[in-house]
Amino acid sequence: MLFNILRKKNYFIEKDFIELKNSVEEIIKVFEKYKDMRKNSRGYIKEMKRFLEEINITIKEKKLTEKELINLDDLTKTYFNFHDNSLSEYGVYDKDDLEKTNIANREITVVIERFKKILYKITEKVMYHMI
Incomplete structure (x- = not known):
């Protein structure tokens, strides 16, 4: 199976x-x-915390399971495809404080990027070795 091949050939890169x-923890913060x-920040935070747990399991076990591979691939497809629920469209707004809005959105953009x-770096490595 592909996942055993990835593990045997040591394509798991802990770093x-x-x-x-660290990136996901920063997004959550x-x-x-x-x-x-x-309004819907709670859903984003919950999703990122769930993903963080999967990353922690992957690091602990030092292997990619089918679930992690599917999740990584799904994240690249759904989180960055510019639709209402994607991270690419995540932004905040305070009509009473535009300066705070700008500061917050710059900070959000940096952590999402x-x-x-x-x-993408991890997904490319995994996909390259799947071919």
Whole structure:
């Protein structure tokens, strides 16, 4: 099976997954910091915490399971395809404080771009070895 091949050939790269874990933790902190500025923040935070748990399991076991591979692939497809529930469209707004809105959205953009970069890096490595 593909996952055994990936594990046997040592394509699991702990450093990348630790970077991914740190990135997700950073997103959660920023989303929680500005959660009152967006109505559906709780759903995003819950999803990121669930994903963080899966990353922690992957790091602990030092292997990619089918669930993690599917999740990584799904995340790249759904979180960054510019639809209403994607991270690419995540932003906050405070009509009474535009300065706070701008600061918050810049901070959110930085953490999402970092997450996107590491997620794509891992997904590309995995997909390359699947072919």
